[in-house]
Amino acid sequence: MTTGGRLKTLRTSSHMFALIFLQIIIVVLFVLFVRYNPKTAQRSVHSVVDGNKEMKDTYSMFQNVHVMIFLGIGFLYTFLKKYGLSSVSLNLLCGSLAIEVFTLTRGCFHLQCENPKVDFGSPDCPSAWPYIDVDLSTMMSADFAIATFLISFGVVLGVTSPVQLIVMAVIETIIYVVNDTIGREYLGAVDVGCTIFIHLFGAVFGLAVGRILYNPDHSTSVNEGSSYQSDMFSMIGTIFLWIFWPSFNGGTAATGDAQQRAVVNTYFSLCSCVMATFAFSAIVTPTKKFSMEHIQNATLAGGVAIGASADMMVTPGGAVIIGSLAGILTVAGCRYIQPFLLKSLKIHDTCGVNNLHGTPGLFGGLVSVLLAGIATPESYDKFGRLDSPISASSLTEIFPALAEGGTAAGQALAQFLAICVTIAVALVGGFVTGLVLLLIGKMEGMEGADFFNDDWNIHDLEAKKMRDDCEEIDDTAVLLPNITPAVELTN
Numbered sequence: 001m002t003t004g005g006r007l008k009t010l011r012t013s014s015h016m017f018a019l020i021f022l023q024i025i026i027v028v029l030f031v032l033f034v035r036y037n038p039k040t041a042q043r044s045v046h047s048v049v050d051g052n053k054e055m056k057d058t059y060s061m062f063q064n065v066h067v068m069i070f071l072g073i074g075f076l077y078t079f080l081k082k083y084g085l086s087s088v089s090l091n092l093l094c095g096s097l098a099i100e101v102f103t104l105t106r107g108c109f110h111l112q113c114e115n116p117k118v119d120f121g122s123p124d125c126p127s128a129w130p131y132i133d134v135d136l137s138t139m140m141s142a143d144f145a146i147a148t149f150l151i152s153f154g155v156v157l158g159v160t161s162p163v164q165l166i167v168m169a170v171i172e173t174i175i176y177v178v179n180d181t182i183g184r185e186y187l188g189a190v191d192v193g194c195t196i197f198i199h200l201f202g203a204v205f206g207l208a209v210g211r212i213l214y215n216p217d218h219s220t221s222v223n224e225g226s227s228y229q230s231d232m233f234s235m236i237g238t239i240f241l242w243i244f245w246p247s248f249n250g251g252t253a254a255t256g257d258a259q260q261r262a263v264v265n266t267y268f269s270l271c272s273c274v275m276a277t278f279a280f281s282a283i284v285t286p287t288k289k290f291s292m293e294h295i296q297n298a299t300l301a302g303g304v305a306i307g308a309s310a311d312m313m314v315t316p317g318g319a320v321i322i323g324s325l326a327g328i329l330t331v332a333g334c335r336y337i338q339p340f341l342l343k344s345l346k347i348h349d350t351c352g353v354n355n356l357h358g359t360p361g362l363f364g365g366l367v368s369v370l371l372a373g374i375a376t377p378e379s380y381d382k383f384g385r386l387d388s389p390i391s392a393s394s395l396t397e398i399f400p401a402l403a404e405g406g407t408a409a410g411q412a413l414a415q416f417l418a419i420c421v422t423i424a425v426a427l428v429g430g431f432v433t434g435l436v437l438l439l440i441g442k443m444e445g446m447e448g449a450d451f452f453n454d455d456w457n458i459h460d461l462e463a464k465k466m467r468d469d470c471e472e473i474d475d476t477a478v479l480l481p482n483i484t485p486a487v488e489l490t491n
Contacts, residue, residue, distance in 0.1 A: 014443070015162035022166070026100045034103065037135035038116040051135075057255050058136050064247035065143045067240060069095060073150050075237030077351060079296065081227040083158045086457045090162065094153065094169040095146045101173045102145035107132025109181055140251055144194055147248075148176045151202030152430075154351030155210040158452035159218050161444045164437045171436070172205055175429040179422055188401045188411070189418035190372070192262055193249035193307020195364035196418050201426045203358030208430025211347045212438055218348040223452035231292045238296045245270055245303035249310040254397050262310035266303055269323030273302025276327035284335045291334070297356045298330035304360040305329075308368035308415075311398055313379045322367060326360045333359050350452075365419040373412030375399060 036042045040051040070092060077087035112133050113125035120130050149169050160168070180197045183189045191197050218224070226234070250262035281294035302323030306314070314322070333355030341347040341354065349355075380395035396403035399411050450456045 014440075015166060018163050018166050022097065022170070026104070029104055030100075033107065033130065034132045034134055037133040037138075039133075040135045044116075054136050058140060058251070061247045061251035062136060062140045062143070064244040065140065065251055068244045068248055069143050069146050069150065072237050072241035072244065073147070075233055076241060076296065077154060077157055077234070078237065079226045079230050079234035079292075080158055080223075080350075080452050081225055081230045082223045083452045083454055084230055084233060085454045085461075087157065089457070090165055091150060091153070093162070094149060094165050097166060098146045098149050098169050098173045099142040101170050102142045102177065103134060103138060104132065105174050105177045106138075106141065106145075107134075109177065144198060144252075145173055145176055147194075148198045148202040148205075149173060151199065151353055151357050152206030152209060154353040155203075155206030155347075155349050156213060157350040158224065159213065159215070159348070159350065159446070160437065161441070161446060162457060163444065164440050167440060168209065168433055168437060171433045172429065175205070175425065175433075176201060179425045179429075182421060182425075183418040187418050187421065188406070188414045190399060190411075190415070191308045191365075191368070191418070192253045192258075193266070193303075193310045195304060195307035195309075195361050195368070196415075196422050199304045199307065199357040200361030200365060200419065201422050203353050203361055204423050204426035205430040205433070206353050207341075207347055207349065207358065208427050209434040209437065210349060211345065212431060212434025213441065214346045214348055217448040218350075218451060219342055221448060221451045223449075224350070226292070231296070234296050235292070238299060241300055242270060242274075242303075245300065249303060249307050253311045257394060258311040258397060261313070264316065265306050265310050265314050265319040268316055268319040269302035269306040269326070270300070271302075272320035272323035273305075273327040274299045276324040277301075277331055280328050280331040284331060293334055293352070294331045297334065297352055298327050301326035301330040301356055301360040304357055305364035305367065308364050309371045312368070312371045312375070314371065322364070326363060329359050329363060330355045362419070365415065369412050369415040369419075372399065372415050373408055375402075375408050375411070 038044050038047070040047055040054050074088040074091040077091065078084035080087065110132075111120040111130035113120040113122070114127040114129070114131065115125065116133070118125045120127075149172050152168070152172055153165065156164075156168075176197075179201060183191070183197055189196065246263040246266040249266040250259050253259040253262040277294055277298040278290055281291050281298070282288050285291050285294075305322050305326035306319060309322075334352055337359070338349055338352055338355060341349055375395060375398075377393065377395050380398065381393050384392065384394065393403070399406070399408075401411055401414070402408070446456065455461050
C-alpha cells in the first residue's frame with residue numbers, strides 16, 4: 001500500500017491492530033453485560049405498550065439525527081479538495097466506534113439489576129452480575145455522543161492518522177459521558193439540544209487537541225483548500241444538517257408542548273440565521289459576494305445557539321433574534337477569529353469548528369442562563385389549569401429542580417456552572433488527549449505531503465485518479481470537432 005509515494009510499514013499501519021484489539025474487547029463486553037431493555041425491548045408486562053410508544057415517539061427523530069451524523073457531517077467535511085474520501089470514510093469508522101464505546105461507558109453509570117424493577121447495588125437486588133440495558137433511547141443518546149467527537153474531529157481533519165482518530169474517539173467519548181453526567185445529574189443543568197454538553201464541549205476539546213498537535217506545515221500545505229466540486233459536496237452536507245436540525249434539538253425533549261417548542265424555535269432560528277449569514281457574508285467579503293465557507297457553516301449556527309433553550313419559552317421573536325446573532329457571530333469568526341487563533345495561539349482549525357460550534361455554543365449557553373433566570377409559572381403555564389398537579393406544569397417539566405424547591409436564580413447558576421465545568425473538563429481532557437496523539441504521531445511519521453491527502457488512507461488512489469483522467473481526456477476528444485488543421489506550404 002502506498003501513500004505519497006512511500007510504502008506503509010507496520011509502524012505506520014498500527015490502525016489495523018488497534019481496530020482488531022478494540023473490537024475484540026468490545027465484543028466480549030457486549031456479550032457479557034449488554035442486554036435488551038426488559039421494559040421496552042423484551043416481552044414483559046408493559047413492554048408491548050411501552051415499546052410501541054417509544055418507537056412512535058422517538059424512532060423518526062432518531063432516523064433524522066442518524067442522517068445528520070453520518071451523511072450531513074460526513075459530507076460537510078468533504079470541502080477539502082484532496083481529502084473527501086477520507087472525510088466520509090473516517091466519519092463512518094469513528095462514529096461506529098464511538099457508538100460502541102458510549103454504550104458501554106454510559107452503561108457503567110446506569111448499571112441494572114437482573115430484575116429491572118430494582119436498582120443494581122440495592123439490598124433488594126438479588127443478582128451480583130450487572131447489566132447494561134439498551135433500547136431506542138440508547139441509540140439516540142449514542143448518536144449525540146458521536147456528534148461530540150465529530151465536532152472535535154473537524155479541528156484536526158486531514159492532519160491526523162486513523163489510529164490517532166481511533167484513540168481520540170475512545171478517550172473523548174468516555175470524557176464526554178463523565179462531563180454530561182456531572183452537568184445533568186450533579187449540577188442539575190438542562191440542555192435539550194446539547195449546546196453546552198456537545199457543541200461547546202466538542203469545540204473546546206478539539207481546539208485543545210489542535211493546539212498540542214500544531215505543526216507549521218498544516219497551514220502551508222498545498223493540499224489544504226477547496227475546489228468547485230468539493231464545495232458542492234460539502235454544501236450537500238450543509239443542506240442535510242440544516243433540514244434535520246430541528247430533530248436534533250427536539251429529539252430528547254419531553255413529548256408534547258415542550259417538543260413542539262423545540263422544533264419550532266429551531267426552525268425559525270435556522271431561517272433567520274441563513275438571512276443574517278448571507279447578508280453579513282457579503283458585507284465582510286472584499287468582493288461583496290457570498291463566501292462558500294460562510295454559507296457552509298454559518299447557516300447552521302442558529303441550530304447550535306438555540307439548542308440549550310430550544311424547549312424553553314424563547315418565543316418565536318426570540319428565536320429569530322438568536323438565529324440572526326448566531327449567524328453574524330459565526331461569519332465574524334470565520335473572517336477574524338480563525339486567523340487570530342492560527343497566528344497568535346498556534347491553533348490550526350481545519351473546519352472552523354470554533355466558528356460553528358465554539359462561539360455559538362458559548363452564546364447559546366449564556367442564553368440558557370438568562371432564560372432560566374427569568375422563567376416564571378406565568379410564562380410557562382399561562383394556559384394551564386391553575387389546579388393542575390405540579391407534575392403537569394410545563395415549568396417544572398423543563399426545570400425539574402424547581403419542583404423540588406429550587407429557584408429560577410438557582411437554575412440559572414446551574415446553567416452557568418455547567419458551562420464553566422464543561423470548558424474546564426474539555427480543556428484538560430483535550431490537552432491530555434493531544435499529548436497521547438502527539439506520541440502516536442511521532443510513530444506514524446506523517447509529513448507535509450501526507451496532510452489533507454487521501455493518499456495516506458485510501459488504497460490504489462493514484463490508479464483511480466489516472467483512470468479518471470484518461471476517461472476525462474477521452475470524453476473531451478469525443479466532443480472536439482473533427483477539424484484538419486491547415487498547413488501553409490512554403491518554398
